[in-house]
Amino acid sequence: MKDWKKKKVAVYIRRSKGESGDTKSQLNRIKKKINALVKAGKIKNVDFSIVGKDFDQQDRFNPARDLVKQGDVFNEGDGKSAFGNARKRPVLNEMLRRMREGEYEAVIAESLDRYSRDPLDFATVALDLWREEGKQFASLSEPYAYGSNSDLDEPIITTQLMWGGVGKIQETKKAISALEAKLDRGFITSRLKAQLLGSGTKNEGLDYRRFWSIAQGFGENAQGNLNSPVVVGREFKQDHTWAKNTYQMFKEWNSVMINEDLTALEGWFNVVDAINAYIVDQPSPYNKVSYKSEPVQNVISNSNGFINYPAGFSPSDKYPEASKEFIQFPYPLDYSFEQLSMTKKPQETIPNWSITRTPISKLEKEVLLKYQTQFRSGK
Numbered sequence: 001m002k003d004w005k006k007k008k009v010a011v012y013i014r015r016s017k018g019e020s021g022d023t024k025s026q027l028n029r030i031k032k033k034i035n036a037l038v039k040a041g042k043i044k045n046v047d048f049s050i051v052g053k054d055f056d057q058q059d060r061f062n063p064a065r066d067l068v069k070q071g072d073v074f075n076e077g078d079g080k081s082a083f084g085n086a087r088k089r090p091v092l093n094e095m096l097r098r099m100r101e102g103e104y105e106a107v108i109a110e111s112l113d114r115y116s117r118d119p120l121d122f123a124t125v126a127l128d129l130w131r132e133e134g135k136q137f138a139s140l141s142e143p144y145a146y147g148s149n150s151d152l153d154e155p156i157i158t159t160q161l162m163w164g165g166v167g168k169i170q171e172t173k174k175a176i177s178a179l180e181a182k183l184d185r186g187f188i189t190s191r192l193k194a195q196l197l198g199s200g201t202k203n204e205g206l207d208y209r210r211f212w213s214i215a216q217g218f219g220e221n222a223q224g225n226l227n228s229p230v231v232v233g234r235e236f237k238q239d240h241t242w243a244k245n246t247y248q249m250f251k252e253w254n255s256v257m258i259n260e261d262l263t264a265l266e267g268w269f270n271v272v273d274a275i276n277a278y279i280v281d282q283p284s285p286y287n288k289v290s291y292k293s294e295p296v297q298n299v300i301s302n303s304n305g306f307i308n309y310p311a312g313f314s315p316s317d318k319y320p321e322a323s324k325e326f327i328q329f330p331y332p333l334d335y336s337f338e339q340l341s342m343t344k345k346p347q348e349t350i351p352n353w354s355i356t357r358t359p360i361s362k363l364e365k366e367v368l369l370k371y372q373t374q375f376r377s378g379k
Contacts, residue, residue, distance in 0.1 A: 001138055001145070004042040007105045010095050011046060014076035014114050022078050024055040030110050033140045043108075046072045052091035053077035067094045072104075086116055086125045096126055099135055106136040112144065122146075183315075183322055184347045184355050186305040186329050193249070193308050194268075196300070197276045198291030203237055205276060205287075208250075209269055211236055215247045252369045256311040258331060264311035271303055271310075271332050278337050295341035302340045305329035305355070309372065312356075314365050316374040326368075328356040 011034065013023045027048070037043045049071025053061055061077065067090060074095040086092065092115075098104060109115060115137055116122035129135040130147025137146035182188070197205040214235060218227045226232060226247040233243035253265035278299060282290035290296055300307075305327070312328040330353060332340060343349040365373070 001037065001042055001108075004037075004106070006041060007043050008103070009043045009046065009072070009106045009108050010098070010104045011048075011073045012076070012092065012095060012107050012109045012114055013073065014080050014089075014092075014109075015078045016081055017079040022055075023053070023075050026110055027073060027075075030108075030140050034108065037108075043106075048073055050075050051094065063090050067091070086118075086121045093125060096129065099129055100133075104135070106138060106147075108138050108140055110139070111141040112137075112139045112146075115146070119146075183305070183319070183327060183357075185345055186302050186347075186353075186355065188305045188308050188313075188315075191308075192300070192304065194272045194275075196272070196291065197279045198287030198289070198296075200288065200291075206236060208272060211243075211246065212250050212265070212269075215243070215250070220247075249371045252371045253311050256369070258310065258328075262331075267331055267333075268307070268310040271306060274333060274337070275299060275303065298342065298344060299332075299337055299340045301344065302346050303332040306332055311369065311372055313372045313374065314360055314368055318374075322357065324359060325357045326360045326364075326372075328358075330354060 011027070011030075013026050015021065015023050015026060031048070034043075034046055038045055047070070049069065050073050051069045051071045052066055052075040054066070055075070074091050076089055076091040080089065095104075095107065099107070107115075115126075126137065126146070130137060135147055138148075139145065192199075194208070195201040195204050195206045211232075215226055215232055218232055220226055226244050229240035229243040229247070232247075233240045236243070250265055253268060254263050256264040258264050258267050275296075279287055279290045279296055282293055282296060284290045284293070306329040309327070309329065312326055314326050315322045317323050335346075335350060335353070339350050340346065346353045347355070
């Protein structure tokens with residue numbers, strides 16, 4: 001950018017899935033540098049109005065509405081990959097269209113990998129702009145740019161990003177391996193389908209057996225949904241959606257046997273009651289302190305999979321291997337809490353600890369109960 005003078009530029013922002021922060025904070029980080037370029041006469045004034053994804057994300061992205069906005073900041077949004085999909089990024093391609101129509105001479109981004117981690121893929125949509133039209137795609141972090149006057153910039157960028165891309169792929173593979181490994185110790189997610197004593201949640205220590213008894217008393221309508229969910233939810237200081245969904249979840253768990261004598265729901269009740277009792281029995285007089293103690297956290301962590309999926313489940317595609325399997329977690333009460341409290345790796349230290357992983361076909365997966373899958377909220 002050292003030879004720039006009053007260039008009209010666009011600003012491109014994007015955050016990959018797994019990266020910290022968001023595109024709003026990304027823009028805030030680079031605003032000072034952009035304003036400094038304006039002050040130095042390198043670029044013209046920048047309109048920081050957003051084209052593309054709304055920062056607040058109150059409305060679903062609508063290309064017909066969001067790509068016709070006026071502004072110089074093009075926001076692809078959060079969780080948008082930069083590997084091999086340049087043609088499928090609508091905001092990027094709208095920015096390139098405006099460049100071809102002469103609206104912009106250059107683009108600036110926080111770093112070159114915002115455009116793409118695969119320079120060959122990026123070239124499929126933008127090569128003509130920097131090779132034939134002399135446009136530039138610059139970085140506020142690196143001294144190189146696509147389309148610069150230096151013959152060395154392009155090969156340097158290609159080498160750095162390609163090798164960086166390989167590293168990113170390896171990091172992703174390691175992260176996936178770590179997720180798969182957590183399954184073998186009985187852990188699936190930090191969020192629990194139980195509000196335990198001392199957890200600090202709105203209704204910690206909630207009496208789930210009482211909820212199930214009251215919900216059964218109200219019965220269900222012809223569609224199989226809980227009658228009077230507003231009334232039932234109010235009894236537990238919860239809303240109607242919580243009452244309706246919890247009833248459906250319990251009803252499904254109650255239909256699945258985890259052994260000859262025990263339903264998944266009764267087993268779940270037993271585990272939640274036992275952990276709450278264990279929290280109360282800790283030396284601290286306060287449940288909140290007991291909950292955070294290492295023995296209690298180990299018990300909860302090792303019971304995590306069963307608490308969330310007592311009837312077993314088949315993971316989402318986030319787990320490349322496990323998504324092709326039906327996973328059943330050990331019943332925590334088959335082991336002593338003394339055993340569970342002393343380890344973070346039960347698969348290595350507790351005899352007979354075993355996660356059952358049964359291969360499952362796509363057809364079999366389609367007939368699983370809702371709460372035997374990692375469905376997205378709202379579906």
